[in-house]
Amino acid sequence: MTDRIDKIPNGQRYIVLWDKIVYDGWEVAVSYENLELYLTKWFSYENLELYLTKWFSYENLEEDYPLKYNVVNRGDEISIQLMHTFHSLIQRFGLTQDEENPDIVLSIGGDGTLLHAFHRYKEQLDHIAFVGIHTGRLGFFADWKPDEVELLAQLMGESAQQDDLRVVKYPLVEIQITTQNGIETELALNEFTLKGVDATLVAELHINDELLETFRGDGICISTPSGSTAYNKSLGGAIVHPSLDAIQIAEIASINNRVYRTLGSPILLPKHHHCDIYPRASQNIILSLDHVYMQRNDVLSIRSMVAAGKKVKFARFRPFPFWSRVREAFIGYDML
Numbered sequence: 001m002t003d004r005i006d007k008i009p010n011g012q013r014y015i016v017l018w019d020k021i022v023y024d025g026w027e028v029a030v031s032y033e034n035l036e037l038y039l040t041k042w043f044s045y046e047n048l049e050l051y052l053t054k055w056f057s058y059e060n061l062e063e064d065y066p067l068k069y070n071v072v073n074r075g076d077e078i079s080i081q082l083m084h085t086f087h088s089l090i091q092r093f094g095l096t097q098d099e100e101n102p103d104i105v106l107s108i109g110g111d112g113t114l115l116h117a118f119h120r121y122k123e124q125l126d127h128i129a130f131v132g133i134h135t136g137r138l139g140f141f142a143d144w145k146p147d148e149v150e151l152l153a154q155l156m157g158e159s160a161q162q163d164d165l166r167v168v169k170y171p172l173v174e175i176q177i178t179t180q181n182g183i184e185t186e187l188a189l190n191e192f193t194l195k196g197v198d199a200t201l202v203a204e205l206h207i208n209d210e211l212l213e214t215f216r217g218d219g220i221c222i223s224t225p226s227g228s229t230a231y232n233k234s235l236g237g238a239i240v241h242p243s244l245d246a247i248q249i250a251e252i253a254s255i256n257n258r259v260y261r262t263l264g265s266p267i268l269l270p271k272h273h274h275c276d277i278y279p280r281a282s283q284n285i286i287l288s289l290d291h292v293y294m295q296r297n298d299v300l301s302i303r304s305m306v307a308a309g310k311k312v313k314f315a316r317f318r319p320f321p322f323w324s325r326v327r328e329a330f331i332g333y334d335m336l
Ligand code: NAP
Pocket: 109, 110, 111, 112, 113, 115, 136, 137, 138, 139, 140, 141, 142, 190, 191, 226, 227, 228, 229, 230, 231, 232, 234, 289, 290, 291
């Protein structure tokens, strides 16, 4: 082992996988996940261990490693052009682009583009912060204007150099889909919806293991606070500040008459409550998680709740209060 470690060339990068680094088939135990170790000296096996123990504090790695970023864009000409501009601006601050393991993901397009970015990186939420430039209307996630790209690059670069990345954390909705084959767990940033495909959705809705109602109608939408301004709002749901750890259940065109009855009002559940939906057996249903749709007929039940221990992080390089965004997105800039 000593021989092999001594042959590691100076200045090479090694990917740290879970609890070991792998180099040419050799493994060295370390205790950090998904970080890159940059060897600046040659090591014997013994002092490599010491080095790792001493240097594998996150702070030290951050000092040595400028933030890594990636850009996801909507694919239109303006968004692509802005992406190129951003790349050239950010380089002077020493940030490197890394598509696989970025620390910051810049989304250029709309809120929909940020939803795509979220789903692309949802396995790495613990270390990624998102930020968005809108190239259409002002968004909730995409709250930087195209002509602010230079300012954004400067603030991002400076906060990386000063090791002072400020983030806000917003709750997510977790769903657990139970089928005969087990439980599948999924996350959504805006909402989860359930709808019938070729007929009215019929489903029992339970809250904290007690039946609330038998729902008949087009569907059910369960949104996060940050998704409350999206589909939920069109359904008459309340706008919820994302500092609240809650999910909102809103009905989509429920049938209400002398025979069928639902509550008819949106409901907010706190983080220690859960909702179970039991669709009528073998019904064809469509589930959506934000923009991702799947048709199923094997679902026994779906549990929704505030995702425990998982939040989405947004990098904040300046204050832009949620209620200002609500006003600017829905009421307009020209206030009397
Ligand atoms: P889309 O149908 O192309 O766009 C849906 C619209 O919702 C876009 O204008 C999008 O903004 C906006 N939006 C997304 N997230 C938002 C948020 N958190 N707050 C306010 N507005 C938001 O679909 P998409 O772009 O792939 O987005 C999927 C989302 O569409 C779903 O998560 C759902 O919330 C929403 N949706 C809404 C309805 C409805 O209101 N009746 C129906 C189906 C789906 P940008 O233009 O900035 O991208």
